[in-house]
Amino acid sequence: MMRVMDAPARTPADIRRWRRYLAAERAEAAVYRDLASRRSGEEREILLALAAAEKRHEQHWLDLLGDDVGMPLQGDVRTRFLAFLARRFGGVFVLALVQRAEARSVYGREEHATARMAADEQIHEEVVRSLATRGRNRLSGTFRAAVFGANDGLVSNLALVLGVGASGVATGTVLVTGVAGLLAGALSMGAGEFISVRSQRELLEASNPDPETARALPDLDVDANELALVYRARGMDAGDAQQRADLVLSRLAATGVTEGIDADAEAAAGDDLETHGTAWGAAISSFCFFASGAIVPVLPYLLGLEGMTAVVVASVLVGVCLAVTGAVTGLLSGTSPVSRALRQLVIGFGAAAVTYGLGLAFGTTVA
Structure with missing residues (x-):
């Protein structure tokens, strides 16, 4: 009380x-x-x-x-x-x-x-x-892909559009460049995720025990019990490995059931495969996340804006998106949304400023 x-x-x-x-x-x-x-x-x-x-x-x-x-x-x-x-x-x-x-x-x-x-x-x-x-933990993989893909699209395409626009080329050229950057980046992200996830799943699948191995258990030398080596190779110490191997063989002798050698490893591999998801799902989501970010810097040019007006509007739109993604990241991670938003803005605009400066240095002034 x-x-x-x-x-x-x-x-x-x-x-x-x-x-x-x-x-x-x-x-x-x-x-x-x-x-x-x-x-x-x-x-x-x-x-x-x-x-x-x-x-x-x-x-x-x-x-x-x-x-x-x-x-x-x-x-x-x-x-x-x-x-x-x-x-x-x-x-x-x-x-x-x-x-x-x-x-x-x-x-x-x-x-x-x-x-x-x-x-x-x-x-x-x-x-x-x-x-x-x-x-x-449930959304970490998807959230990572969403934040990474959207921010990559925002920053890379803003940098591309500003760099090309600062060189003084026609607005139509900037628009085509932005759309090409969107498609190229989204396709690259999708292909990269497909290959990455597919390769990871193949590595995990290669770690699954061979089901034929269980059929060899009845013929093992009980005194030598080399099954213990399997468990030691999986990380158990010698004593625990021997105890586990003896248990599996004694169960086999009593019931004729051969399961046990692969159950733990298959369960762990299955969890990892579930966590990584499918290659096609990862590829499609990465394509969409990147494209959703990369379209933002192109919007002013699609709406007919030109020159410095288009540059300012594109920068403001991207800045808002970067701040929102940073703030959401901060909230979900239990940290300050303001500091995470500012971090996103500094990194994003820093990259864009470099390419814009290069465009000014090697081209003409913006029309």
Whole structure:
């Protein structure tokens, strides 16, 4: 049972602050309940337990406020936005935002909050981080391909368009160059992903045990038991390998079942194959991700803009896209979206500035 603090001397500022804390706890509990409603099993139980903890914190502020509780307040803008997202989406993106919200707890500096409440908030951050990690692991491959492909398209085609445009060639030439860069880059990305994933799957498939090997088990020398060498080659130490090999052979002698030599290796290889996906799926997604980014710098020229106007509009559009992808990356990774957005902008515009400068140096001024 949480110990209620002795009634402290209170000021109007204290009461206002406690009422804000009370509203925040109620809103956060609602977020966890909404997230739990979209899940089942263990994740649902964990989220409901977090909601119950926020309810205990709510009671702490109710006890302190007493007759000064007043009319219910709304949570802050961030928490209300989280509640909106939790009711409608509830995926890893929302969990990442909740993780950041828990990290911003001020209870460690609030004299009227108990040490237990401050510790709860720290633990809540780790719980939500662990839940979000499950989702991050599920989408890590796709997300990496999306960010890499889209940013590659944005930066490379902006650099190409600005470099050619700065040389003073006709707008039509810049447009054709941009479209050619889009197609060439997207096809190259798709082909590269196809070859990469296909090669990786072939390597993993080559690691699968030969099913014919199990048929040789009944003829093994039980005393020598060379099956232990298989397990040692897979990384077991000599003692564990011998114990595992003896178990497999004893099971074979008792039941006639030959499975066991390849089960673990096949399961591990199967997980890796599932993680890497299909070669065609990777190729198509990479093509689309690159093309979605590479079309952005070309849009002003497709709309008939020319010269410096087209350059500025293309740069602004690409800058917005880079900032958005950087911010999303930051949110999903639990870090600052602002710093990640700025990093994307610096890298992207740095590459574009180099090619633009080369275009100016070796060509004419922009028309």
